[in-house]
Amino acid sequence: MPDIRAGGDDQLEELYREVILDHYRRPRNRGCVDGDGAVAVELQNPTCGDEIRVSARMDEGRIADLRFEGRGCSISMASASLMTEALRGRTPREAIAMSARFKAMLMGETIPEAEVDEMGDLVALSGVARFPVRVKCATLAWNAVLRTLGAGADGD
Amino acid sequence: MPDIRAGGDDQLEELYREVILDHYRRPRNRGCVDGDGAVAVELQNPTCGDEIRVSARMDEGRIADLRFEGRGCSISMASASLMTEALRGRTPREAIAMSARFKAMLMGETIPEAEVDEMGDLVALSGVARFPVRVKCATLAWNAVLRTLGAGADGD
Amino acid sequence: MAGSTAHGEALDVSSLRARFPILERRVHGRPLVYLDNAATTQKPVEVLEAEQGVYLRYNANVHRAIHALGEEATAAYEGARAQVAAFIGARDPRGIVFLRNATEALNLVAWAWGRRRLRAGDEIVLTPMEHHSNLVPWQMVARETGARLRFMALDERGALDPDALDAVLGPRTRVVAFTHCSNVLGTITPVAELCRRARAVGALTVVDAAQSVPHLPVDVEALGCDFLAFSGHKMYGPMGIGVLWGQPRRLEEMDPFLGGGEMILRVELEEATWNAIPYKFEAGTPNVPGAVGLAAAVAFLRAAGMEALAAHEAALTTYAMERLGTIPGVTIYGPPAPRGALVTFNVEGVHPHDLAQVLDQEGVAIRAGHHCAQPLMRRLGVVATARASFALYNTTAEVDALCGAIERAREFFHA
Amino acid sequence: MAGSTAHGEALDVSSLRARFPILERRVHGRPLVYLDNAATTQKPVEVLEAEQGVYLRYNANVHRAIHALGEEATAAYEGARAQVAAFIGARDPRGIVFLRNATEALNLVAWAWGRRRLRAGDEIVLTPMEHHSNLVPWQMVARETGARLRFMALDERGALDPDALDAVLGPRTRVVAFTHCSNVLGTITPVAELCRRARAVGALTVVDAAQSVPHLPVDVEALGCDFLAFSGHKMYGPMGIGVLWGQPRRLEEMDPFLGGGEMILRVELEEATWNAIPYKFEAGTPNVPGAVGLAAAVAFLRAAGMEALAAHEAALTTYAMERLGTIPGVTIYGPPAPRGALVTFNVEGVHPHDLAQVLDQEGVAIRAGHHCAQPLMRRLGVVATARASFALYNTTAEVDALCGAIERAREFFHA
Numbered sequence A, B: 001m002p003d004i005r006a007g008g009d010d011q012l013e014e015l016y017r018e019v020i021l022d023h024y025r026r027p028r029n030r031g032c033v034d035g036d037g038a039v040a041v042e043l044q045n046p047t048c049g050d051e052i053r054v055s056a057r058m059d060e061g062r063i064a065d066l067r068f069e070g071r072g073c074s075i076s077m078a079s080a081s082l083m084t085e086a087l088r089g090r091t092p093r094e095a096i097a098m099s100a101r102f103k104a105m106l107m108g109e110t111i112p113e114a115e116v117d118e119m120g121d122l123v124a125l126s127g128v129a130r131f132p133v134r135v136k137c138a139t140l141a142w143n144a145v146l147r148t149l150g151a152g153a154d155g156d
Numbered sequence C, D: 001m002a003g004s005t006a007h008g009e010a011l012d013v014s015s016l017r018a019r020f021p022i023l024e025r026r027v028h029g030r031p032l033v034y035l036d037n038a039a040t041t042q043k044p045v046e047v048l049e050a051e052q053g054v055y056l057r058y059n060a061n062v063h064r065a066i067h068a069l070g071e072e073a074t075a076a077y078e079g080a081r082a083q084v085a086a087f088i089g090a091r092d093p094r095g096i097v098f099l100r101n102a103t104e105a106l107n108l109v110a111w112a113w114g115r116r117r118l119r120a121g122d123e124i125v126l127t128p129m130e131h132h133s134n135l136v137p138w139q140m141v142a143r144e145t146g147a148r149l150r151f152m153a154l155d156e157r158g159a160l161d162p163d164a165l166d167a168v169l170g171p172r173t174r175v176v177a178f179t180h181c182s183n184v185l186g187t188i189t190p191v192a193e194l195c196r197r198a199r200a201v202g203a204l205t206v207v208d209a210a211q212s213v214p215h216l217p218v219d220v221e222a223l224g225c226d227f228l229a230f231s232g233h234k235m236y237g238p239m240g241i242g243v244l245w246g247q248p249r250r251l252e253e254m255d256p257f258l259g260g261g262e263m264i265l266r267v268e269l270e271e272a273t274w275n276a277i278p279y280k281f282e283a284g285t286p287n288v289p290g291a292v293g294l295a296a297a298v299a300f301l302r303a304a305g306m307e308a309l310a311a312h313e314a315a316l317t318t319y320a321m322e323r324l325g326t327i328p329g330v331t332i333y334g335p336p337a338p339r340g341a342l343v344t345f346n347v348e349g350v351h352p353h354d355l356a357q358v359l360d361q362e363g364v365a366i367r368a369g370h371h372c373a374q375p376l377m378r379r380l381g382v383v384a385t386a387r388a389s390f391a392l393y394n395t396t397a398e399v400d401a402l403c404g405a406i407e408r409a410r411e412f413f414h415a
């Protein structure tokens, strides 16, 4: 049986950290990667209808360009924006590993000390773990990018 | 909300009157009316699978012969047996009226003084009214005979 | 419950509230303000006691039982059917089919009637504001049969003029299916007039009454429809019980939907014949306590008085629309009153998800999302909206709490 | 509840009985002896409290809600899914589809899988002892698709040898559907072996576990079937909740059954795409308290211990068969032990209806009729039978009461 939650404002602050609100208001890498070799994937959150389109271009085995378009809540938009920053310049392998770490964090797993640094600003989204309905918002862009890399996006 | 019934043995005696047990053990007019102009209708009680086949032959506007075959509980068999006795020699119109009175009795309506005589032994089945599940047993043969007369058998 | 039955008498909201223990609950340290009633309502103790009463006193399988518990359960179940029939003005209780919810009821019509009777080129008329439950089944059936979907146009505010039906009605129209009250726009449709015009061309009429039966007096004979679907859980009854009402004549001419126990008359290894209505459509063990609980909800609503309830909710909705209208950046969707007891809106700069999250922290429960009406969202040019929906226990103080919380969300997001 | 979990430890029946308030009831002035458990079992307070707890604390619609009540309801509903999955040994909770009852579950497979995939001449293999719920849907689907029904033969006592499958298995066999435990004969079928042989020819396996999950430890992975159906109300859970378990892979490859809310991903006016499993099959508002109540029943059964329960019921069934066997004129149907926890019989000269009626006057509730297995009745050469069926709370004293009442009925009818 679930517990009656308490908490109030602190919880809200923990969900909506300053970094998130900043990326929501001023999203980075919004737009569409065009041209030769660009791949795009569009996904929708069935629980709310939020839509996202992620497009990428690979160069020399790395994600050379990565952008997103879409409409959604602060969590989904901020997560997309943070994602583009975190994954640009990575190899697909690194991106898949990073995305696995990110999802684990949203499932409530604590991030090993050694990885906190590498996660960078993404850590700001760790508060989402306490709001199960919002986890889908936070993973939408990640599932889309995984698909552009040809990797399955389980649980989307 | 239904009441918790009480009563015990009296109720049982009221359901299984001597007349009923007698007709159950020694059914009258068991069999099949054959030959020219005989009509037969077979019905089944969906709640229990009991089956009855009623056959009749009309002569000069009256039910000249009326018989039944089938397998069923004491109530359905006794009711069929009593029915054949009650309806033989009647016009279809009289039979339909009698069957309406019989069904009304099973719905718990009290029989008007003036009609008690005409109902004869059928009155023995009035105790069935207190056992709603058994009402279908008691009406099965009657619905079959109504069909042989070309009348609808509502509620069967 | 305190007497407040007389026609026109005002609802005694505070004594009604006392029948709902959950309304005492606190959420995040604040009193619960439950404004998600169009999704599901809370249940009065009368309903909880009725359901428990079955389990404590006479729980048994129905219909085939020759023992006291079974007879009592059958009497209660069939009694519930008669009470629900009376509540929606149905003369014949055999028109009431107990199912799980409105969704199953609408599917039953689409599959058992539509799939068997529609031919390629036949037309099914809907509205663009249907809940997915009255849209997706018809899409599925259309795909299988080759029938086509056509949509009545709404006006710019989301109202439905009966003439919109004439514009799409044609010689191939076989079904006209539409909501009585939109769960997004609050639009009340002119059911009787739509049914009259649909009947004139021989089309079957199917009314999704999930959002009307809990809020307005509904009389199926006056509406003149063939089928009407609703859910117990949206009208103070239990989850897991819903109703399809059908004209007995229509139900009789239909083949069954699910096969199994109770719906048969005679079964051979290779084939079977069907039981009488409504049993033909109630395969398997039914939800007896659910039906009895629904009948208790009906009794509760009758005691409160549907006219009084409707008046209370109308006043509350008007108040909410006025108050929300004064908040900067708020857009309200749907037509003006008279309308359903809900307000769908958006706040500029605050996504509905974020709004709902902040409101939840204030104890205010609303719904955010597409409300199972994605095509309508697209038409409104949004991906999601926020919705506050009312029940008989809501108060103007709760609307004030809603508005205060919205102000707070605007601040939080600097909107 | 008193601890009686350890493997092999005997069931503490008297403290278990105390959890079922209805067992205190008197019928016609006599203590209730409830022996109609195969129709539906009684419910322990744990289950009633779990259901009520939802309504009193966090009643809300699930999945789409961003508010505390909705999140709690979703967590409880999904938690129930995981508990039910674990109870039947399913590794992946996504294989659990919550429906109304076993009947709906079997229909879902017949319609959503069978109707779309079967072709004229394909064969569906059943047994002649299926409940109508695992027979009529296949008849309906066979009629629509042109598939043929074939029946495995039972031996003269009603046992099923796996070789009976080989005799009807052929290149066109697409589905093999059968009961795990017959609700009439008590026959336990060799599920794992039947599934192995069916799989070898590429046929889909569907197990009706309505009478096994409440009485035996069931492990879907060990059985190796594709689908397994059961009802909550026959296993101490609420009415209105049932389960279809399906191999996730199978569920994924299937089209949905009912259309509506929750089962969709994206909806346009003209078409829609489907949500992930199991949601794809759960259209409309689910029965949340029903699922939570079922999970409470599962917890109750786990605490009692399925091994101990099965041993208790087996002993009771053996005792009942022995005692009944000593009554003159009694015929018992079905194979010898090991068998299901029920005894179906007839008393010479006393029709089952009349028997049930007399027993009811003595407070003893049994079932009389065709038990939704008309073809089997015909095969046994009877129109109806009487059936006493047991649950964990029944005692040998209750079997004695049954036998005493039967003697009394024989006297009454001079049989």
Ligand SMILES: Cc1ncc(COP(=O)(O)O)c(C=O)c1O
Binding pocket: C261, C283, C284, C285, D038, D039, D101, D102, D103, D104, D131, D133, D134, D179, D181, D182, D183, D208, D210, D211, D231, D372
């Ligand atoms: C073997 C068997 N299968 C299926 C069912 C159907 O169960 P329900 O009526 O709960 O759908 C039953 C019980 O009636 C049964 O005994």
Ligand SMILES: Cc1ncc(COP(=O)(O)O)c(C=O)c1O
Binding pocket: C038, C039, C101, C102, C103, C104, C131, C133, C134, C179, C181, C182, C183, C208, C210, C211, C231, C372, D261, D283, D284, D285
């Ligand atoms: C207008 C309308 N129709 C149908 C439904 C479906 O109801 P349920 O989910 O109870 O089947 C709803 C509620 O979700 C609704 O608002």
